[in-house]
Amino acid sequence: MTRERLYFYDTTLRDGQQTQGVQFSTPEKMQIAATLDALGVDYIEGGWPGANPTDSEFFDAKPQMDATFTAFGMTKRAGRSAENDDVLAAVINAGTAAVCLVGKTHDFHVDKALGITLAENTDNIARSIEYLVAQGREALFDAEHFFDGYKSNPEYALEAVLAAYMAGARWVVLCDTNGGTLPHEIYAITKAVIAAGIPGDHLGIHTHNDTENAVAGSLAAVDAGARQVQGTLNGLGERCGNANLTTLIPTLLLKQPYASRFETGISQDALKDLVRASRQLDDILNRVPFRQAPYVGASAFAHKAGLHASAILKDPSTYEHIDPAVVGNARIIPMSNQAGQSNLRRRLAEAGLEVAPGDPALARILDLIKAREAEGYTYDSAQASFELLARVELGQIPQFFEVKRYKVTVERRKNKYNKMISLSEAVVVVKVDGEKKLSVSESLDEHGSDRGPVNALSTALAKDLGRYSEAIGDMHLVDFKVRITQGGTEAVTRVIIDSEDGQGRRWSTVGVSPNIVDASFEALLDAINWKLLREYHAVGAG
């Protein structure tokens, strides 16, 4: 049996960026696009060239990808030709293989928001799409508010999308812009569009999660015949978010009738990186990953002790709808297992630590990690801290120095010019090679402004570590992330520090404490110890 081709269209970088508080930098966009491309989505929408400097910069950077790189814009305005529309020109000039233009299909919006006639609007759509095609671009038409438009004036809504299709649009994307349309309506209206003459393999679906039905609405459109699904990683997006591709991809690849019916650009092998892709986006956004996220959440396959857990031990399929490994996730049950140990050995090997299978240290390290994670630590990204913890347990770490105590002060007051200023000062007492050393540092940068207590501590600590001082001279802090998280029953602060050195190494360490200065200091100490290991013990890259 021939499978039908189903296409995934990602809009994390455009509609996802509409989320409150989200603004990707160009390097972040590059990183996300590379992940989406490796996953195998068919289209990556990069943003709206010309709408803001960051989006333009990203298109100027011309990211390379196997996916069809797509620029977003809107149909030309009334009263000018497509050739003379400057907004459209900026989108064309981005030079992408595909262009997606949003346009109105709801009579109410044509009148209310644009203030033009329905005929003018239809003409704008047709002329804009024709222009894209004439420029040799793959043309997509995002039919804004399509479902509401269809409910208000079905004749006009159909006229508008047919105009786009007849003008040569490869895809007409039916958008539920408000997120208020329920799945059964999406099914019926998509069917009506197909009956009106746009074949399903030219129809896309774009939903929002305002009634928690974005995934179901997308599936309903696919059931009705649509063959392109739009969405974002982790369901990022304005208000309640867009359709969650992190859920839709495994559902359409693994669940029936879809699994047997469709061919997609995503391989079963790439699917194993789904959890990693989801976590990467959270890292970039400095968000706490949502534990209960379907398929990829840390709790998605966690079984609380009792009825379920004992059945799981007899046969995992009794309480799991899919095998968690298929999406790169893992089962959590109240009993440690072999899978945990082999995973751990792999991570240790990555840090240059070869440990034999069955070594009792493996169980001890697993227990320790579990206990630390319950306290709020995370070793997902803090690989350097993970390595140090394992080395302590394996007896493979020297004590380079010992911190006896520290004290840090931040003061804010008026200076002699009656201006409010702040000043941070740190005193650190360490013992190196049996010798006690006191160092003090304030925290003023070259402009005389105060860099704060963590900087003061870091400077004081680095000031005199005896014979180790030179080795850490080329180290500097490049990123500092802080999260409030759960540690046992209390809220604690988790600090993750990224450090770099003159040899281009970059490593991450973690500290946890209710006190943000303590947590930072702990991560700082790990960062220095990891660096000293590299300098004095010629261990691997980590």
Next chain:
Amino acid sequence: MTRERLYFYDTTLRDGQQTQGVQFSTPEKMQIAATLDALGVDYIEGGWPGANPTDSEFFDAKPQMDATFTAFGMTKRAGRSAENDDVLAAVINAGTAAVCLVGKTHDFHVDKALGITLAENTDNIARSIEYLVAQGREALFDAEHFFDGYKSNPEYALEAVLAAYMAGARWVVLCDTNGGTLPHEIYAITKAVIAAGIPGDHLGIHTHNDTENAVAGSLAAVDAGARQVQGTLNGLGERCGNANLTTLIPTLLLKQPYASRFETGISQDALKDLVRASRQLDDILNRVPFRQAPYVGASAFAHKAGLHASAILKDPSTYEHIDPAVVGNARIIPMSNQAGQSNLRRRLAEAGLEVAPGDPALARILDLIKAREAEGYTYDSAQASFELLARVELGQIPQFFEVKRYKVTVERRKNKYNKMISLSEAVVVVKVDGEKKLSVSESLDEHGSDRGPVNALSTALAKDLGRYSEAIGDMHLVDFKVRITQGGTEAVTRVIIDSEDGQGRRWSTVGVSPNIVDASFEALLDAINWKLLREYHAVGAG
């Protein structure tokens, strides 16, 4: 036209408690039950009497409610009579009006988990339900793994649920225990059950969110004819959670065809407390409320500047699927450097600030926001700081108090037991009503552990603000986010603080500085000033 009755069944206290890390105390259960009862749900499932001490204690406390209080348990075991089954006896002894018993309907589980014959299992179901009815209880039967069971062996799955119905069960609840069944399957199978002889007004639906379809699956069952919907507040529950009543309730009350077809126990007036009910549960669980939650999330009606925001200004219905006030939520139009003057006026109006079009203050405020954003501030999420900034520019803010200086110290050293401990101490000097006040505070929580410098500063600041102290007494910090960002040419720290008060208000403020303590202090000051404005100037909800 007579409306059909649709019933809501809440299992937050039982299935919701299956969530990793969740264990309600009896007073917490009391509080949640009271909220659910005030909302108007029909059934409140309190737990499993006899299964654990907390559940038993809650039933012993005999909470009073209008809803039908329901105890959960399981059908009797094989080889003994219902009268002699001790597990069943504990459930009966809880003395509730209704009892819900879970039982197997999937042949695979009967064999694998129970190790009995199908006929024995059917008999266990029938005898248990008959016994409940004989005891004068309203009987419910939770058909575990029903959908998987139906797919594996439809004859047996139907036999099992028919046995419960014929034995007198008021409700047969079809459970998708694994959460893997898709909505179209739930629809078809529910239809088949009705065709087999159980009327829809005796059928309930119980779904899980493992494919992000718990809400859609519940709606599909209702479409097929089921008239009882089970779920939890905020979708709490094992793995990816249960069906989210916080979403299902407004969808079924507000959306067509449901709104016209059904009568429920929940009034439009009670619906206005939905946001409050959702937040209360988060408070009890000490969780950060999910901003993107449908209907009740802080971002559910937040519109980012640009195309949408300008349309919203013309007519809110253009981009909103319901009026946010109906569920006790509010519209948010965040500020950003893309925003124009009309957007700004709308946002100001929402904060109770009416500014005429063309007022020169508008341009000044926009410039100020732009300049501050270049320094690293963001007003996208920090609405309260935005309001304060605008008020300063409009001359509409009183100076409640002035901070003259502060000093905070963090010390880490060994205590007399040779254990490393840390201690934070803050001194704050303020001027209130012409009077200078010095306050000092250390930062130890009830367990004697140090909560850090920001906590110490916050406590010292709140300690004596003269006549304002009382007004800020019910304020607390609920979230604290830190990012390193670019401020001009330097890296700076941006702190965003979310605060809440006893009246359910939640507001966000921002501070920026190279010094994390300074940045936190700035956000803290904004938070207090915003609260004082609300308390002393009767300004809008913001």
